[in-house]
Amino acid sequence: MPKFRKKPVVIEAIRFTQSNFDEVELFTEGKAHSWSRERRKDGYDHCIIPTLEGEHIATSGDWIIKGVNGEFYPCKPDIFQKTYELV
Numbered sequence: 647m648p649k650f651r652k653k654p655v656v657i658e659a660i661r662f663t664q665s666n667f668d669e670v671e672l673f674t675e676g677k678a679h680s681w682s683r684e685r686r687k688d689g690y691d692h693c694i695i696p697t698l699e700g701e702h703i704a705t706s707g708d709w710i711i712k713g714v715n716g717e718f719y720p721c722k723p724d725i726f727q728k729t730y731e732l733v
Contacts, residue, residue: 656733658712659726662704664690670710674718678710695720 660666660673667690670678678693692705697719704710704720711721721729 655714657714657730659709659721659730661723662693662706662708662710662720664706667693670704673712674710677718678704 658673660670662670667678667680670693674695677696680690680693690706692703694701695704695710695718698717702720707723709721709723709726711719711726713719
């Protein structure tokens, strides 16, 4: 069976926290949203990211990645750490 290696690509990403929803919303060009704009006592605990495959939920600590075609998608911290490094 043939094997393939992922091409190196530089991406932009922001880590979603309960207190930076406004930054995530700006980073995703207004595409990230919440089920309700009401904040929990400690901030947002999730946001919805429209992706090419439909809407995905990002929870606090997830990374929001801007893909090579300008699309956005969430990534869990452990997968992000295994896949990406700071340039």
